Amino acid sequence: MTAAHIVASGLGKRYGDQVALDGIDLLEQGGLITLLGPNGAGKSTLLRCLATVVTPDDGSLMVDGLDPRREPERIEIRRRLGYMPQDIGLIAGSRVFDAVEYIAVLKDHREDRRRRRAVSDVLDRVGLRDVAGERVERLSGGMRRRVGVAQALLGSPTLMVLDEPSAGLDPDERMRLREILTERRRSTTVFVSTHMTDEAAISDTVLVIAGGSIRFAGSPGRLAALAAGRTWVQTDLPPPDVRASWRLVDGRHRCLGRPPADAELVEPTLEDGYLLVRTAVSPSA
Amino acid sequence: MSQIVNQVRLDANWSAISAELDAPKASMAERLLGRLRVPGHIARLVVATPALRRAWYLAIGIAVLIGLGSARPDNPASVFVLLAIAPALPVLGVAMAYGRSADPMYEAQVATPMPGLRLVAIRTVTVLVVAILAVGVPALLASTTRSMAFAWLLPALALTSASLALMTWFPPRRATAIVAVIWFVGVVVARRVGPDELAAFGAFGQLGAAMVTAIGVAVIGARRSSFDRMEHAS
Numbered sequence: 001m002t003a004a005h006i007v008a009s010g011l012g013k014r015y016g017d018q019v020a021l022d023g024i025d026l027l028e029q030g031g032l033i034t035l036l037g038p039n040g041a042g043k044s045t046l047l048r049c050l051a052t053v054v055t056p057d058d059g060s061l062m063v064d065g066l067d068p069r070r071e072p073e074r075i076e077i078r079r080r081l082g083y084m085p086q087d088i089g090l091i092a093g094s095r096v097f098d099a100v101e102y103i104a105v106l107k108d109h110r111e112d113r114r115r116r117r118a119v120s121d122v123l124d125r126v127g128l129r130d131v132a133g134e135r136v137e138r139l140s141g142g143m144r145r146r147v148g149v150a151q152a153l154l155g156s157p158t159l160m161v162l163d164e165p166s167a168g169l170d171p172d173e174r175m176r177l178r179e180i181l182t183e184r185r186r187s188t189t190v191f192v193s194t195h196m197t198d199e200a201a202i203s204d205t206v207l208v209i210a211g212g213s214i215r216f217a218g219s220p221g222r223l224a225a226l227a228a229g230r231t232w233v234q235t236d237l238p239p240p241d242v243r244a245s246w247r248l249v250d251g252r253h254r255c256l257g258r259p260p261a262d263a264e265l266v267e268p269t270l271e272d273g274y275l276l277v278r279t280a281v282s283p284s285a
Numbered sequence: 286m287s288q289i290v291n292q293v294r295l296d297a298n299w300s301a302i303s304a305e306l307d308a309p310k311a312s313m314a315e316r317l318l319g320r321l322r323v324p325g326h327i328a329r330l331v332v333a334t335p336a337l338r339r340a341w342y343l344a345i346g347i348a349v350l351i352g353l354g355s356a357r358p359d360n361p362a363s364v365f366v367l368l369a370i371a372p373a374l375p376v377l378g379v380a381m382a383y384g385r386s387a388d389p390m391y392e393a394q395v396a397t398p399m400p401g402l403r404l405v406a407i408r409t410v411t412v413l414v415v416a417i418l419a420v421g422v423p424a425l426l427a428s429t430t431r432s433m434a435f436a437w438l439l440p441a442l443a444l445t446s447a448s449l450a451l452m453t454w455f456p457p458r459r460a461t462a463i464v465a466v467i468w469f470v471g472v473v474v475a476r477r478v479g480p481d482e483l484a485a486f487g488a489f490g491q492l493g494a495a496m497v498t499a500i501g502v503a504v505i506g507a508r509r510s511s512f513d514r515m516e517h518a519s
Binding site: 048051052053054055071074075076078079081083084085087088089090091095097098099101102103105106107108109110112115116119120123129132133148151161 | 307308309324325326329330388389390391392393394395396397398399400404509510513514515
Protein backbone atom coordinates (compact mmCIF):
# COMPACT_ATOMS: atom_id res chain seq x y z
CA MET A 1 0.00 0.00 0.00
CA THR A 2 1.27 3.47 -0.88
CA ALA A 3 0.79 6.60 1.17
CA ALA A 4 -2.63 8.20 0.84
CA HIS A 5 -3.03 10.95 -1.72
CA ILE A 6 -4.84 13.94 -0.24
CA VAL A 7 -6.42 16.65 -2.38
CA ALA A 8 -8.42 19.36 -0.63
CA SER A 9 -9.81 22.37 -2.41
CA GLY A 10 -11.42 25.37 -0.75
CA LEU A 11 -12.35 23.50 2.45
CA GLY A 12 -14.60 25.59 4.65
CA LYS A 13 -16.31 24.88 7.96
CA ARG A 14 -18.44 27.09 10.19
CA TYR A 15 -19.83 26.55 13.67
CA GLY A 16 -22.67 29.04 13.88
CA ASP A 17 -21.17 32.46 13.17
CA GLN A 18 -17.63 31.28 13.81
CA VAL A 19 -15.51 30.42 10.79
CA ALA A 20 -13.33 27.43 11.70
CA LEU A 21 -11.88 26.77 8.24
CA ASP A 22 -11.74 29.28 5.43
CA GLY A 23 -10.73 27.98 2.02
CA ILE A 24 -8.08 25.40 2.82
CA ASP A 25 -6.21 23.88 -0.14
CA LEU A 26 -4.00 20.83 0.28
CA LEU A 27 -2.11 18.52 -2.02
CA GLU A 28 -0.10 15.91 -0.13
CA GLN A 29 1.09 12.37 -0.61
CA GLY A 30 3.39 10.72 1.88
CA GLY A 31 5.59 12.31 4.48
CA LEU A 32 4.99 13.97 7.80
CA ILE A 33 2.92 17.13 7.70
CA THR A 34 2.84 19.17 10.89
CA LEU A 35 0.12 21.69 11.63
CA LEU A 36 1.24 24.61 13.77
CA GLY A 37 -1.06 27.30 15.04
CA PRO A 38 -2.50 28.96 18.12
CA ASN A 39 -5.54 27.64 19.99
CA GLY A 40 -8.69 28.05 17.93
CA ALA A 41 -6.75 28.40 14.68
CA GLY A 42 -8.66 25.56 13.03
CA LYS A 43 -6.10 22.75 13.37
CA SER A 44 -8.46 20.25 15.00
CA THR A 45 -11.29 21.08 12.61
CA LEU A 46 -9.01 20.50 9.63
CA LEU A 47 -7.83 17.20 11.11
CA ARG A 48 -11.43 16.16 11.77
CA CYS A 49 -12.29 16.89 8.15
CA LEU A 50 -9.30 14.82 7.00
CA ALA A 51 -10.42 12.03 9.35
CA THR A 52 -13.92 12.24 7.79
CA VAL A 53 -15.63 12.67 11.16
CA VAL A 54 -16.69 16.21 10.28
CA THR A 55 -18.13 17.20 6.90
CA PRO A 56 -16.88 20.48 5.44
CA ASP A 57 -19.53 23.05 4.58
CA ASP A 58 -17.64 24.20 1.47
CA GLY A 59 -15.03 22.80 -0.88
CA SER A 60 -14.04 19.26 -1.58
CA LEU A 61 -11.77 16.63 -0.11
CA MET A 62 -10.53 13.53 -1.87
CA VAL A 63 -8.43 10.77 -0.32
CA ASP A 64 -6.91 8.45 -2.93
CA GLY A 65 -9.59 9.70 -5.29
CA LEU A 66 -12.34 8.71 -2.83
CA ASP A 67 -15.00 11.18 -1.79
CA PRO A 68 -15.90 10.98 1.94
CA ARG A 69 -19.35 12.38 1.24
CA ARG A 70 -20.32 9.05 -0.35
CA GLU A 71 -20.89 6.32 2.23
CA PRO A 72 -19.05 3.38 0.57
CA GLU A 73 -16.09 5.62 -0.27
CA ARG A 74 -16.05 7.07 3.24
CA ILE A 75 -15.89 3.56 4.69
CA GLU A 76 -13.04 2.71 2.32
CA ILE A 77 -11.15 5.86 3.42
CA ARG A 78 -11.64 4.85 7.05
CA ARG A 79 -10.15 1.44 6.32
CA ARG A 80 -6.97 3.28 5.33
CA LEU A 81 -7.11 5.74 8.23
CA GLY A 82 -5.55 5.84 11.67
CA TYR A 83 -7.05 8.65 13.73
CA MET A 84 -6.17 9.94 17.15
CA PRO A 85 -8.50 12.71 18.35
CA GLN A 86 -7.30 15.45 20.67
CA ASP A 87 -9.41 14.03 23.46
CA ILE A 88 -8.46 10.37 23.76
CA GLY A 89 -11.43 9.72 26.01
CA LEU A 90 -10.44 6.38 27.47
CA ILE A 91 -13.14 4.81 29.56
CA ALA A 92 -12.47 4.38 33.25
CA GLY A 93 -12.40 0.76 34.29
CA SER A 94 -11.21 -0.62 30.98
CA ARG A 95 -7.73 -2.06 30.56
CA VAL A 96 -5.14 -0.77 28.13
CA PHE A 97 -5.47 -3.90 25.99
CA ASP A 98 -9.29 -3.59 25.94
CA ALA A 99 -9.16 0.07 24.90
CA VAL A 100 -7.03 -0.77 21.87
CA GLU A 101 -8.84 -4.01 21.08
CA TYR A 102 -12.16 -2.18 21.04
CA ILE A 103 -10.93 0.02 18.18
CA ALA A 104 -9.43 -3.08 16.51
CA VAL A 105 -12.90 -4.65 16.42
CA LEU A 106 -14.32 -1.50 14.86
CA LYS A 107 -11.50 -1.61 12.31
CA ASP A 108 -12.75 -4.98 11.06
CA HIS A 109 -10.24 -7.18 12.88
CA ARG A 110 -12.76 -9.98 13.32
CA GLU A 111 -10.67 -13.07 13.90
CA ASP A 112 -9.92 -13.23 17.62
CA ARG A 113 -6.31 -14.42 17.55
CA ARG A 114 -5.21 -12.13 14.73
CA ARG A 115 -6.88 -9.21 16.45
CA ARG A 116 -5.14 -9.87 19.76
CA ARG A 117 -1.85 -10.19 17.94
CA ALA A 118 -2.40 -6.89 16.11
CA VAL A 119 -3.22 -5.21 19.43
CA SER A 120 -0.18 -6.71 21.09
CA ASP A 121 2.02 -5.55 18.21
CA VAL A 122 0.90 -1.91 18.32
CA LEU A 123 1.18 -1.85 22.12
CA ASP A 124 4.73 -3.10 21.71
CA ARG A 125 5.51 -0.36 19.19
CA VAL A 126 4.37 2.41 21.50
CA GLY A 127 6.05 0.80 24.51
CA LEU A 128 2.89 -0.07 26.41
CA ARG A 129 2.99 -3.84 26.24
CA ASP A 130 4.16 -4.14 29.82
CA VAL A 131 1.08 -2.26 31.02
CA ALA A 132 -1.43 -4.03 28.73
CA GLY A 133 -3.36 -5.29 31.75
CA GLU A 134 -3.40 -1.97 33.63
CA ARG A 135 -6.59 0.00 34.10
CA VAL A 136 -6.49 3.12 31.94
CA GLU A 137 -7.20 5.47 34.84
CA ARG A 138 -3.84 4.48 36.33
CA LEU A 139 -1.95 5.70 33.27
CA SER A 140 -0.10 9.01 33.12
CA GLY A 141 -1.20 11.62 30.58
CA GLY A 142 1.65 10.66 28.28
CA MET A 143 0.78 6.97 28.45
CA ARG A 144 -2.84 7.73 27.66
CA ARG A 145 -1.75 9.54 24.52
CA ARG A 146 0.37 6.56 23.57
CA VAL A 147 -2.75 4.40 23.83
CA GLY A 148 -4.29 6.79 21.30
CA VAL A 149 -1.27 6.41 19.01
CA ALA A 150 -1.53 2.61 19.35
CA GLN A 151 -5.19 2.78 18.31
CA ALA A 152 -4.24 4.89 15.30
CA LEU A 153 -1.50 2.46 14.27
CA LEU A 154 -3.88 -0.49 14.03
CA GLY A 155 -4.32 -1.94 10.56
CA SER A 156 -1.24 -0.34 8.98
CA PRO A 157 -3.00 2.83 7.82
CA THR A 158 -1.82 4.78 4.78
CA LEU A 159 -3.27 7.99 6.23
CA MET A 160 -2.65 8.93 9.85
CA VAL A 161 -4.26 11.93 11.50
CA LEU A 162 -2.96 12.64 14.98
CA ASP A 163 -4.24 15.60 16.98
CA GLU A 164 -1.55 16.72 19.41
CA PRO A 165 0.02 13.30 19.95
CA SER A 166 3.00 14.75 21.81
CA ALA A 167 1.01 16.72 24.41
CA GLY A 168 2.04 15.64 27.88
CA LEU A 169 4.78 13.28 26.72
CA ASP A 170 8.08 13.26 28.59
CA PRO A 171 11.31 13.58 26.53
CA ASP A 172 11.77 9.81 26.23
CA GLU A 173 8.19 9.35 25.12
CA ARG A 174 8.53 12.18 22.61
CA MET A 175 11.63 10.53 21.18
CA ARG A 176 9.78 7.24 20.79
CA LEU A 177 6.90 9.06 19.08
CA ARG A 178 9.35 10.73 16.70
CA GLU A 179 10.78 7.34 15.81
CA ILE A 180 7.31 5.98 15.08
CA LEU A 181 6.38 8.99 12.95
CA THR A 182 9.69 8.94 11.10
CA GLU A 183 9.22 5.26 10.34
CA ARG A 184 5.60 5.66 9.26
CA ARG A 185 6.11 8.59 6.93
CA ARG A 186 7.81 6.38 4.36
CA SER A 187 4.58 4.56 3.61
CA THR A 188 1.98 6.86 5.12
CA THR A 189 0.70 10.39 4.83
CA VAL A 190 0.89 11.56 8.43
CA PHE A 191 -0.84 14.73 9.63
CA VAL A 192 0.12 15.87 13.12
CA SER A 193 -0.91 18.98 15.03
CA THR A 194 1.19 20.46 17.77
CA HIS A 195 1.84 23.63 19.74
CA MET A 196 5.53 22.83 20.07
CA THR A 197 7.51 24.29 17.20
CA ASP A 198 10.51 22.05 17.87
CA GLU A 199 8.28 19.04 17.15
CA ALA A 200 7.84 20.34 13.60
CA ALA A 201 11.58 20.12 12.92
CA ILE A 202 11.36 16.47 11.86
CA SER A 203 8.47 17.02 9.46
CA ASP A 204 8.60 17.18 5.69
CA THR A 205 6.04 19.95 5.49
CA VAL A 206 4.90 22.53 8.02
CA LEU A 207 1.51 24.17 7.71
CA VAL A 208 0.98 27.27 9.82
CA ILE A 209 -2.72 27.81 10.38
CA ALA A 210 -4.34 30.93 11.79
CA GLY A 211 -7.91 32.14 11.55
CA GLY A 212 -8.94 29.03 9.65
CA SER A 213 -6.49 29.65 6.79
CA ILE A 214 -3.09 28.27 5.89
CA ARG A 215 -0.58 31.12 6.28
CA PHE A 216 2.51 29.12 5.45
CA ALA A 217 3.20 25.80 3.75
CA GLY A 218 6.73 24.56 3.25
CA SER A 219 9.64 22.77 4.79
CA PRO A 220 10.82 23.50 8.35
CA GLY A 221 13.98 24.99 6.84
CA ARG A 222 11.97 27.42 4.74
CA LEU A 223 9.89 28.44 7.74
CA ALA A 224 13.00 29.18 9.77
CA ALA A 225 14.55 30.98 6.80
CA LEU A 226 11.63 33.44 6.77
CA ALA A 227 13.12 34.91 9.93
CA ALA A 228 16.65 35.21 8.47
CA GLY A 229 17.76 38.83 8.69
CA ARG A 230 14.75 39.55 10.90
CA THR A 231 15.98 38.03 14.15
CA TRP A 232 18.40 39.83 16.42
CA VAL A 233 19.41 40.21 20.05
CA GLN A 234 19.92 43.44 21.92
CA THR A 235 20.61 44.61 25.44
CA ASP A 236 18.25 47.59 25.43
CA LEU A 237 14.50 47.24 25.73
CA PRO A 238 13.07 46.39 22.29
CA PRO A 239 11.35 49.16 20.33
CA PRO A 240 7.54 49.04 20.23
CA ASP A 241 7.37 48.19 16.52
CA VAL A 242 8.99 44.74 16.82
CA ARG A 243 6.79 41.81 15.85
CA ALA A 244 7.73 39.79 18.92
CA SER A 245 10.37 39.87 21.61
CA TRP A 246 11.27 38.01 24.77
CA ARG A 247 13.94 38.18 27.40
CA LEU A 248 16.74 35.62 27.29
CA VAL A 249 18.47 34.08 30.32
CA ASP A 250 21.49 36.37 29.85
CA GLY A 251 19.22 39.40 30.23
CA ARG A 252 19.28 40.39 26.57
CA HIS A 253 16.19 40.49 24.35
CA ARG A 254 15.57 38.37 21.29
CA CYS A 255 13.57 40.36 18.78
CA LEU A 256 11.70 39.62 15.56
CA GLY A 257 10.76 42.14 12.91
CA ARG A 258 12.61 44.88 11.04
CA PRO A 259 16.05 45.07 12.67
CA PRO A 260 17.77 48.39 13.40
CA ALA A 261 20.87 49.21 11.35
CA ASP A 262 23.32 48.16 14.07
CA ALA A 263 21.39 45.03 15.12
CA GLU A 264 23.25 41.90 16.15
CA LEU A 265 21.58 39.44 13.80
CA VAL A 266 21.37 35.81 14.93
CA GLU A 267 20.60 32.48 13.30
CA PRO A 268 16.81 32.11 13.16
CA THR A 269 15.03 29.06 14.54
CA LEU A 270 11.80 27.36 13.49
CA GLU A 271 10.06 29.16 16.33
CA ASP A 272 11.24 32.53 15.03
CA GLY A 273 9.82 31.74 11.60
CA TYR A 274 6.54 30.54 13.11
CA LEU A 275 6.19 33.63 15.32
CA LEU A 276 6.92 35.88 12.37
CA VAL A 277 4.18 34.24 10.30
CA ARG A 278 1.77 34.24 13.24
CA THR A 279 2.36 37.87 14.15
CA ALA A 280 1.97 38.85 10.52
CA VAL A 281 -1.54 37.47 10.82
CA SER A 282 -2.25 38.90 14.25
CA PRO A 283 -0.06 41.94 15.00
CA SER A 284 -1.22 42.05 18.60
CA ALA A 285 0.06 38.54 19.28
CA MET B 286 18.78 -25.88 16.47
CA SER B 287 18.64 -22.64 14.48
CA GLN B 288 19.37 -24.64 11.33
CA ILE B 289 16.34 -26.87 11.64
CA VAL B 290 13.85 -24.36 13.09
CA ASN B 291 12.53 -21.58 10.90
CA GLN B 292 13.27 -18.45 12.93
CA VAL B 293 10.52 -16.44 11.27
CA ARG B 294 7.91 -19.06 12.18
CA LEU B 295 9.30 -19.32 15.66
CA ASP B 296 9.02 -15.56 16.14
CA ALA B 297 5.50 -15.56 14.74
CA ASN B 298 4.47 -18.35 17.09
CA TRP B 299 5.99 -16.62 20.06
CA SER B 300 4.32 -13.37 19.06
CA ALA B 301 0.94 -15.13 18.87
CA ILE B 302 1.46 -16.80 22.24
CA SER B 303 2.50 -13.58 23.95
CA ALA B 304 -0.48 -11.75 22.42
CA GLU B 305 -2.78 -14.33 24.02
CA LEU B 306 -0.97 -13.80 27.31
CA ASP B 307 -1.33 -9.99 27.02
CA ALA B 308 -5.07 -10.21 26.44
CA PRO B 309 -7.10 -9.87 29.64
CA LYS B 310 -9.26 -12.84 30.61
CA ALA B 311 -12.74 -12.76 29.09
CA SER B 312 -15.38 -11.43 31.46
CA MET B 313 -18.36 -13.50 32.59
CA ALA B 314 -20.65 -11.53 30.25
CA GLU B 315 -18.34 -12.21 27.32
CA ARG B 316 -18.17 -15.91 28.11
CA LEU B 317 -21.97 -16.01 28.37
CA LEU B 318 -22.33 -14.32 24.97
CA GLY B 319 -19.87 -16.85 23.57
CA ARG B 320 -22.04 -19.71 24.81
CA LEU B 321 -25.02 -18.04 23.14
CA ARG B 322 -23.05 -18.26 19.88
CA VAL B 323 -22.58 -14.51 19.57
CA PRO B 324 -19.49 -13.99 17.34
CA GLY B 325 -16.35 -13.12 19.29
CA HIS B 326 -15.88 -9.66 17.80
CA ILE B 327 -19.52 -8.71 18.46
CA ALA B 328 -19.28 -9.99 22.05
CA ARG B 329 -16.11 -7.92 22.48
CA LEU B 330 -17.94 -4.89 21.15
CA VAL B 331 -20.83 -5.36 23.55
CA VAL B 332 -18.84 -6.00 26.71
CA ALA B 333 -16.16 -3.43 25.88
CA THR B 334 -18.73 -0.68 25.52
CA PRO B 335 -18.70 0.74 29.02
CA ALA B 336 -21.35 3.27 28.06
CA LEU B 337 -23.72 0.31 27.99
CA ARG B 338 -23.04 -0.49 31.62
CA ARG B 339 -24.86 2.64 32.74
CA ALA B 340 -27.78 1.63 30.54
CA TRP B 341 -27.82 -1.81 32.14
CA TYR B 342 -27.68 -0.42 35.65
CA LEU B 343 -30.53 1.94 34.77
CA ALA B 344 -32.59 -0.87 33.25
CA ILE B 345 -32.10 -3.13 36.26
CA GLY B 346 -32.77 -0.30 38.71
CA ILE B 347 -35.99 0.76 37.06
CA ALA B 348 -37.07 -2.87 36.64
CA VAL B 349 -36.74 -3.34 40.39
CA LEU B 350 -38.82 -0.22 40.98
CA ILE B 351 -41.44 -1.43 38.53
CA GLY B 352 -41.41 -4.85 40.16
CA LEU B 353 -42.06 -3.24 43.52
CA GLY B 354 -44.72 -0.96 42.04
CA SER B 355 -46.61 -3.79 40.37
CA ALA B 356 -46.57 -6.05 43.40
CA ARG B 357 -50.02 -4.85 44.47
CA PRO B 358 -52.60 -6.94 42.59
CA ASP B 359 -55.48 -4.81 43.93
CA ASN B 360 -54.11 -1.67 42.30
CA PRO B 361 -54.80 -1.53 38.53
CA ALA B 362 -52.90 1.73 38.31
CA SER B 363 -49.71 -0.27 38.77
CA VAL B 364 -50.28 -1.87 35.34
CA PHE B 365 -50.59 1.57 33.79
CA VAL B 366 -47.41 2.72 35.49
CA LEU B 367 -45.58 -0.37 34.28
CA LEU B 368 -46.78 0.02 30.71
CA ALA B 369 -46.10 3.75 30.64
CA ILE B 370 -42.57 3.56 32.02
CA ALA B 371 -41.36 0.32 30.44
CA PRO B 372 -41.28 1.50 26.79
CA ALA B 373 -39.21 4.52 27.78
CA LEU B 374 -36.59 2.31 29.37
CA PRO B 375 -34.79 1.17 26.21
CA VAL B 376 -34.94 4.71 24.83
CA LEU B 377 -33.16 6.03 27.92
CA GLY B 378 -30.71 3.15 27.64
CA VAL B 379 -29.90 3.95 24.03
CA ALA B 380 -29.46 7.65 24.85
CA MET B 381 -27.06 6.69 27.63
CA ALA B 382 -25.05 4.41 25.36
CA TYR B 383 -24.63 6.63 22.34
CA GLY B 384 -23.18 10.03 21.44
CA ARG B 385 -20.31 12.26 22.42
CA SER B 386 -21.64 13.09 25.85
CA ALA B 387 -22.27 9.43 26.72
CA ASP B 388 -19.29 7.78 25.12
CA PRO B 389 -15.74 9.05 25.70
CA MET B 390 -14.43 7.06 22.73
CA TYR B 391 -17.08 8.38 20.39
CA GLU B 392 -14.82 10.46 18.14
CA ALA B 393 -12.25 7.68 17.72
CA GLN B 394 -14.92 5.16 16.83
CA VAL B 395 -16.66 7.43 14.32
CA ALA B 396 -13.41 7.42 12.31
CA THR B 397 -13.41 3.62 11.98
CA PRO B 398 -14.90 1.70 9.03
CA MET B 399 -17.69 0.28 11.22
CA PRO B 400 -20.82 2.08 9.96
CA GLY B 401 -22.26 4.23 12.74
CA LEU B 402 -25.74 2.84 12.20
CA ARG B 403 -24.47 -0.72 12.68
CA LEU B 404 -22.82 0.23 15.94
CA VAL B 405 -25.96 1.99 17.13
CA ALA B 406 -28.02 -1.03 16.09
CA ILE B 407 -25.81 -3.42 18.07
CA ARG B 408 -26.10 -1.24 21.15
CA THR B 409 -29.83 -0.76 20.68
CA VAL B 410 -30.42 -4.50 20.40
CA THR B 411 -28.28 -5.04 23.52
CA VAL B 412 -30.25 -2.45 25.47
CA LEU B 413 -33.55 -3.86 24.20
CA VAL B 414 -32.65 -7.41 25.21
CA VAL B 415 -31.63 -6.28 28.69
CA ALA B 416 -34.74 -4.13 29.01
CA ILE B 417 -37.03 -6.93 27.82
CA LEU B 418 -35.55 -9.30 30.38
CA ALA B 419 -35.57 -6.66 33.12
CA VAL B 420 -39.17 -5.57 32.54
CA GLY B 421 -40.71 -8.67 31.01
CA VAL B 422 -39.77 -11.09 33.78
CA PRO B 423 -41.27 -9.03 36.67
CA ALA B 424 -44.33 -8.33 34.51
CA LEU B 425 -44.85 -12.04 33.90
CA LEU B 426 -44.44 -12.81 37.59
CA ALA B 427 -47.09 -10.35 38.78
CA SER B 428 -50.61 -11.75 38.26
CA THR B 429 -52.10 -8.33 37.41
CA THR B 430 -49.60 -7.64 34.68
CA ARG B 431 -49.32 -11.10 33.12
CA SER B 432 -52.01 -10.50 30.49
CA MET B 433 -50.36 -7.25 29.44
CA ALA B 434 -46.80 -8.38 30.01
CA PHE B 435 -45.73 -7.71 26.47
CA ALA B 436 -48.07 -4.86 25.56
CA TRP B 437 -45.19 -2.47 26.08
CA LEU B 438 -42.93 -4.09 23.46
CA LEU B 439 -44.27 -2.42 20.32
CA PRO B 440 -44.43 0.99 22.03
CA ALA B 441 -40.84 0.41 23.15
CA LEU B 442 -39.78 -0.30 19.58
CA ALA B 443 -41.71 2.76 18.39
CA LEU B 444 -40.09 5.07 20.94
CA THR B 445 -36.64 3.65 20.25
CA SER B 446 -36.93 4.00 16.49
CA ALA B 447 -38.47 7.48 16.82
CA SER B 448 -35.68 8.49 19.16
CA LEU B 449 -32.97 7.16 16.80
CA ALA B 450 -34.66 8.89 13.87
CA LEU B 451 -34.62 12.20 15.75
CA MET B 452 -30.96 11.62 16.62
CA THR B 453 -30.18 12.12 12.94
CA TRP B 454 -31.14 15.79 13.51
CA PHE B 455 -30.61 16.41 17.22
CA PRO B 456 -28.12 15.35 19.89
CA PRO B 457 -29.13 12.02 21.53
CA ARG B 458 -30.28 13.44 24.85
CA ARG B 459 -32.43 16.12 23.26
CA ALA B 460 -33.94 13.57 20.85
CA THR B 461 -34.70 11.25 23.76
CA ALA B 462 -36.22 14.03 25.83
CA ILE B 463 -38.52 15.05 22.96
CA VAL B 464 -39.70 11.46 22.45
CA ALA B 465 -40.14 10.82 26.18
CA VAL B 466 -42.19 13.99 26.72
CA ILE B 467 -44.45 13.20 23.75
CA TRP B 468 -44.89 9.64 24.99
CA PHE B 469 -45.79 10.47 28.58
CA VAL B 470 -48.15 13.27 27.57
CA GLY B 471 -49.73 10.91 25.03
CA VAL B 472 -50.39 8.05 27.44
CA VAL B 473 -51.75 10.34 30.14
CA VAL B 474 -54.11 12.02 27.68
CA ALA B 475 -55.18 8.62 26.28
CA ARG B 476 -55.87 7.43 29.81
CA ARG B 477 -58.16 10.40 30.46
CA VAL B 478 -60.04 10.50 27.18
CA GLY B 479 -59.91 6.81 26.21
CA PRO B 480 -62.51 4.15 27.01
CA ASP B 481 -60.31 2.63 29.70
CA GLU B 482 -57.12 3.28 31.60
CA LEU B 483 -55.02 1.18 29.24
CA ALA B 484 -56.40 2.56 25.97
CA ALA B 485 -52.95 3.57 24.77
CA PHE B 486 -51.89 -0.07 24.87
CA GLY B 487 -54.94 -1.54 23.14
CA ALA B 488 -55.28 -2.53 19.49
CA PHE B 489 -55.24 1.04 18.16
CA GLY B 490 -52.27 1.94 20.33
CA GLN B 491 -50.36 -1.09 19.09
CA LEU B 492 -51.21 -0.25 15.48
CA GLY B 493 -50.01 3.32 15.99
CA ALA B 494 -46.80 2.02 17.58
CA ALA B 495 -46.21 -0.28 14.61
CA MET B 496 -46.63 2.63 12.22
CA VAL B 497 -44.27 4.86 14.19
CA THR B 498 -41.73 2.01 14.24
CA ALA B 499 -41.95 1.60 10.48
CA ILE B 500 -41.62 5.34 9.82
CA GLY B 501 -38.76 5.59 12.30
CA VAL B 502 -36.87 2.73 10.66
CA ALA B 503 -37.39 4.29 7.22
CA VAL B 504 -36.05 7.67 8.41
CA ILE B 505 -33.06 6.03 10.12
CA GLY B 506 -32.24 4.14 6.93
CA ALA B 507 -32.56 7.22 4.77
CA ARG B 508 -30.47 9.40 7.07
CA ARG B 509 -27.97 6.76 8.26
CA SER B 510 -25.00 8.87 7.17
CA SER B 511 -25.57 11.21 10.10
CA PHE B 512 -24.48 8.38 12.45
CA ASP B 513 -21.09 8.48 10.74
CA ARG B 514 -20.38 12.10 11.66
CA MET B 515 -19.88 14.04 14.84
CA GLU B 516 -22.11 17.00 14.11
CA HIS B 517 -25.36 15.74 15.63
CA ALA B 518 -23.86 13.70 18.42
CA SER B 519 -22.88 16.40 20.91
